[in-house]
Amino acid sequence: MQPDTSRGTNRIRTAVVLALVLGLPLFHLANLGKLYGGLGTRWSGEAAWLTFVTLILAYVLVVERRPLSSLGFRRPTAFGLSLGVLAAIVIIAGDAAISVVEAVLHLTVKPQIAALFTTPLWFRVWLTTRAAIAEEIAFRGFGFERLAELAGSRYVAAAATFALFALAHYTGGGLALFLVAAWGGLVLTLLYLWRRNLWVTITAHWLTDAVGFLIMPLLRAHH
Secondary structure (H helix, E strand, C coil): CCHHHHHHHHHHHHHHHHHHHHHHHCCCCHHHHHHHCCCHHHHHHHHHHHHHHHHHHHHHHHCCCCCHHHHCCCCCHHHHHHHHHHHHHHHHHHHHEEEEHHHCEEEEECHHHHHHHCHHHHHHHHHHHHHHHHHHHHHHHHHHHHHHHHCHHHHHHHHHHHHHHHHHHHHHHHHHHHHHHHHHHHHHHHHHHHHCCCCHHHHHHHHHHHHHHHHHHHHHCCC
């Protein structure tokens, strides 16, 4: 009976941690950090995200005693990274179409998200990198992989993590950000479902955010 008991305990533990990993972003971690971090408006939110990701990695390595490959950190290949670039192009093209619809409907992101576009370039580079790595680890890495194990279905895991990824952006940025995140999340989820390599989705995620946070503000400034 001991092996069965241990297996059941591990499943319960995984389910609890999984609920925290997928649930906490719904409460907009950056805002939670600003409330309780004490490091100022800019870095308290980032400290919350760094703590969040560090705890996920520590849990996998120390508690589960599993390698980071169990989160999808597998050896990157030229083909896989090329797919990441292609996926970014697809996401960006979709975002352009969505932006037209949002302009017609007069949809805008919440003020705290809009304010990020006015932060220094170096900080936006940091945000772009942190978001790509942290969100992919939480949703496509730990979220997808552990939920697939618990549910016994990759497709259930894909659907659930996609929905929660989009919802987390809705709670943080409103309907305008939700539409963009839902489209990007769909492409990233399908890409991970196909390749199961986190470096591929991190590449696509980073390039997509880089266009939005780094390139577009510079183009607007020159006009």
